[in-house]
Amino acid sequence: MTILDTYRHRTPLSRRHFAAATRSIPGGVTRSLNAWPPYPTYIDAGEGKYLRDLDGNRYRDFLGNYTALPLGNTNEAVRTAVTNQLRTGSVYSFSGNLETHLATAIVGRVPGMEKIRFTGSGTEAVMFALRLARAATGRPKIAKAEGGYHGTVDDVMVSNRPPADLAGPGDRPHSVPEMRGIPDSRVRDTVIVPFNDAEATEAVLRLHHTELAAVIVEPMLGVGGMIPATDGYLQRLRTVCDDLDILLIFDEVITLRLAVGGAQSLYGVTPDLTTMGKVIGGGLPIGAYGGRADLMALLEPGRGTDVYDARSGGPVLYQGGTFTGNALSLAAGLAALTQLDAAALTTLNDHGDRLRDTLNSRLRAARHPACVTGRGSLFNVHIGPTAVDTFRDTRSVDASGQHRFFLGMLNRGFVLAARGMGCISTEHETHDVDDFVDAAFDAITDLAPRRADIISDSHAASTDSSPQPLEATR
Numbered sequence: 001m002t003i004l005d006t007y008r009h010r011t012p013l014s015r016r017h018f019a020a021a022t023r024s025i026p027g028g029v030t031r032s033l034n035a036w037p038p039y040p041t042y043i044d045a046g047e048g049k050y051l052r053d054l055d056g057n058r059y060r061d062f063l064g065n066y067t068a069l070p071l072g073n074t075n076e077a078v079r080t081a082v083t084n085q086l087r088t089g090s091v092y093s094f095s096g097n098l099e100t101h102l103a104t105a106i107v108g109r110v111p112g113m114e115k116i117r118f119t120g121s122g123t124e125a126v127m128f129a130l131r132l133a134r135a136a137t138g139r140p141k142i143a144k145a146e147g148g149y150h151g152t153v154d155d156v157m158v159s160n161r162p163p164a165d166l167a168g169p170g171d172r173p174h175s176v177p178e179m180r181g182i183p184d185s186r187v188r189d190t191v192i193v194p195f196n197d198a199e200a201t202e203a204v205l206r207l208h209h210t211e212l213a214a215v216i217v218e219p220m221l222g223v224g225g226m227i228p229a230t231d232g233y234l235q236r237l238r239t240v241c242d243d244l245d246i247l248l249i250f251d252e253v254i255t256l257r258l259a260v261g262g263a264q265s266l267y268g269v270t271p272d273l274t275t276m277g278k279v280i281g282g283g284l285p286i287g288a289y290g291g292r293a294d295l296m297a298l299l300e301p302g303r304g305t306d307v308y309d310a311r312s313g314g315p316v317l318y319q320g321g322t323f324t325g326n327a328l329s330l331a332a333g334l335a336a337l338t339q340l341d342a343a344a345l346t347t348l349n350d351h352g353d354r355l356r357d358t359l360n361s362r363l364r365a366a367r368h369p370a371c372v373t374g375r376g377s378l379f380n381v382h383i384g385p386t387a388v389d390t391f392r393d394t395r396s397v398d399a400s401g402q403h404r405f406f407l408g409m410l411n412r413g414f415v416l417a418a419r420g421m422g423c424i425s426t427e428h429e430t431h432d433v434d435d436f437v438d439a440a441f442d443a444i445t446d447l448a449p450r451r452a453d454i455i456s457d458s459h460a461a462s463t464d465s466s467p468q469p470l471e472a473t474r
């Protein structure tokens with residue numbers, strides 16, 4: 001049975017649900033990532049390290065809502081905090097005290113975070129941070145890394161995955177809109193730097209510096225393939241930004257979980273502003289941005305009572321959001337961060353190191369064209385390249401192989417992202433990591449003889465073979 005046949009055989013209810021979902025939802029999903037051929041797996045429930053799909057197949061979850069759930073799916077303390085909070089309301093018209101508690105906790109952990117504001121998502125955090133940078137400097141442009149992902153605001157939906165024929169030279173990348181609908185004006189105002197090439201990055205920044213408000217960069221490209229900044233790259237950015245008076249923004253929406261103080265504490269580089277999200281909401285929607293107190297002071301209302309009206313005391317940066325600072329996300333976030341102390345994060349990171357070390361050495365020994373990148377508890381399995389140090393190295397990813405690997409892992413009872421991204425949760429024990437490595441190695445080994453097994457929806461499901469032996473919970 002082919003990988004695709006096995007997938008279809010195991011998931012008839014997901015297939016049926018897909019047909020129903022597409023009648024009211026484009027692609028059958030509200031998050032584009034969740035649509036893949038031949039049809040998505042739909043999830044029925046999560047518990048601890050497991051996810052269960054509509055067909056009752058159980059998976060070990062190595063994705064945790066794209067790295068947002070380092071405590072697994074149904075953490076007891078988070079559940080209790082949210083349930084207790086629900087008794088007295090979910091969101092109020094005025095600020096409550098939880099906002100201050102979570103703010104104090106984060107300011108106490110993250111070196112660059114002198115003052116903080118919460119938002120509804122990581123995307124909003126980036127949007128507000130960029131506006132703040134423009135307001136503070138009076139300059140119109142921002143710079144970001146090729147391959148960097150910062151949510152879905154137009155300004156940063158540029159050169160996330162630019163096609164090779166449009167991307168320009170490696171040391172002077174072009175600004176390429178990620179999709180239709182991104183206005184040319186946004187694209188022109190977004191300058192692209194080559195991640196991990198310090199010389200070329202400095203040259204690009206020097207070329208545009210009179211117009212640049214900020215550089216926004218992930219300390220490790222996350223969605224771009226879990227590619228850590230090489231030694232000295234972030235330090236060099238700090239020096240150049242200081243020299244040119246450009247604000248340095250670290251987007252730690254993914255990397256915050258690498259250490260109590262985020263990746264900035266590991267690299268020893270303090271940005272002017274930091275954006276975050278995911279883990280600080282304990283599994284509920286959230287984002288936050290903050291940093292230098294003098295910059296964040298631009299958010300303080302002026303003399304007047306109406307902060308909408310700049311004439312009342314401006315210049316005032318207005319921040320809105322009906323569900324921003326909702327009590328449920330704050331309660332969940334506090335319960336999560338309390339558990340994510342140095343000891344817990346070290347264990348997570350050790351498990352990530354074990355996964356990378358063992359899988360990479362087995363892949364090398366077998367001469368399989370694949371590798372695992374990442375740092376600490378965050379990783380990405382790439383099918384095709386044997387090393388990935390820059391975003392352009394991901395061009396040698398075998399897209400069909402990567403997708404069949406993803407389906408092969410689902411068939412073996414493991415969830416990771418279609419593009420190979422994964423992470424460790426505190427629910428995983430050493431044997432889970434070892435089982436993942438075995439499954440990944442098998443799934444990759446399986447790819448070679450099956451080159452003809454092209455993913456196509458026209459591929460008929462075989463019904464005369466047995467499904468993979470997966471434990472079902474119902």
Ligand SMILES: Cc1ncc(COP(=O)(O)O)c(C=O)c1O
Pocket residue numbers: 066121122123124126149150151152218222223251252253254277278286287
């Ligand atoms: C580095 C980074 N920044 C920003 C975002 C956007 O966050 P959200 O999906 O909460 O809007 C993401 C989401 O994956 C991210 O990885």
